[in-house]
Every structure is written in C-alpha cells, then in structure tokens.
Amino acid sequence: MFGNLGDMGKMLESMQENAKKLQTELESKNFTVKSGGxxxxxxxxxxxxxxxxxxxxxxxxxxxxxxxxLIGAINDANKMLEDNRQNSALGMLGGINPFGSR
Incomplete structure (x- = not known):
C-alpha cells in the first residue's frame, strides 16, 4: 500500500535536511523596505x-x-520575509502549495 517504507524514510530525511538548509539560508538574508518615499x-x-x-x-x-x-515599513518588511519563506518552501516542495491557492 505504501510501497517501500525505507525509501519513504529516506525521502522524509532528505526533506528534513533540505528544510534545515533552507532555514539557515533564510536566516542569513536581510530584507530592506522603504516607506514615505x-x-x-x-x-x-x-x-x-x-x-x-x-x-x-x-x-x-x-x-x-x-x-x-515606521509601522508601515516594519509591516512591509515582515510581509516580504513571510512571502520569501513561503516561496522558498514551495520551491523545496516542487511547486506543491500546502498553503492553498493565493
């Protein structure tokens, strides 16, 4: 029914490693926004x-x-960060969107 459980385990392990690498890459990035011209x-x-x-x-x-x-700039920066997280996660999943369509 599930195929080879060993292969599934390896696939999950690989996904976990990719997720950790993705998190490390994301944490090293900076996001800058400007407001008020x-x-x-x-x-x-x-x-x-x-x-x-x-x-x-x-x-x-x-x-x-x-x-x-300041409020606008901080909110925009956080939105930029969240969008980047989701896009990175979607890229890792090969385009399958677990967040639903946006």
Missing part, C-alpha cells in the same frame, strides 16, 4: 529581527507621521 528605511533579518532603521531628519519633528511610516 524613502524617508524611512527598515531592515530585518531572516529571523524577523529589526537590524537597522534609517529616518530622514525632516521626520524627527513630526512624531505622528514618523510612527505611521
């Missing part, structure tokens, strides 16, 4: 940690705009 720039790493923020000096006197642009 480049007035705010946020960089996160593959672990989702903010590693750098650059703010145009003109925003320092406009707290509300700065907050809005």
């Amino acid at each position: 480049g007035m705010v720039e946020v960089t996160i790493n593959g672990k989702g940690e903010v590693t750098d923020i650059t703010i145009d000096d003109s925003l320092l006197s406009d707290k509300e705009s700065l907050q809005i642009l």
